[in-house]
Amino acid sequence: MGYSFKYGFRENLILQKEVLKSEKNLQEYEIENIFYELEKFFNLNFLELEEIKDEYYTGDVIELLSKVKSQKIYFSQEYARYNTLEEKRKCLLDNIKILLDVEDAKDNLIIE
Structure with a gap:
């Protein structure tokens, strides 16, 4: 039996990644908006996986x-300790990669 993931946001992650890579003069509020978006993605993934665990309890x-x-806990702490926009940009890019890896792992889950 397959499980339909409610929060498919791979495209949004790829878009955020492209913005961070191509737009070198992002303002602090733009970086912060991406941070909040990624934080939301971590939370949604957590809730979604928690629901699957409760229903199917697979390893x-x-x-x-x-x-x-x-990673969700570490992400917020890590981001908060950076001062420069370049450090924050790198942190966001690293966590986009992690979230894309999570998306791949979700795609490969076998739930019976």
């Missing part, structure tokens, strides 16, 4: 949920 889901939970 792969639990492992992925643990990864998302720890």
Whole structure:
């Protein structure tokens, strides 16, 4: 049995990644907007995986949920300690990669 993921936002992550890579003069509020968007994605992934775990309780889901939970906490702490826009940009790009990896892992989940 497959599971239909409610929050498909791979395209949005790719768009955010392109903006961060191509727009070198982003203002602080633009960087902050991307941060909040990524924070929302971590939270949505967490909620979605939590729901699957409660319903199916499969090992792969639990492992992925643990990864998302720890990275979600670390992401906010890591971002807050950076002062320059370039450090924040790199942090966001690193976490977009993590979120895209989570999307790939979700696509490969087998739920029975």
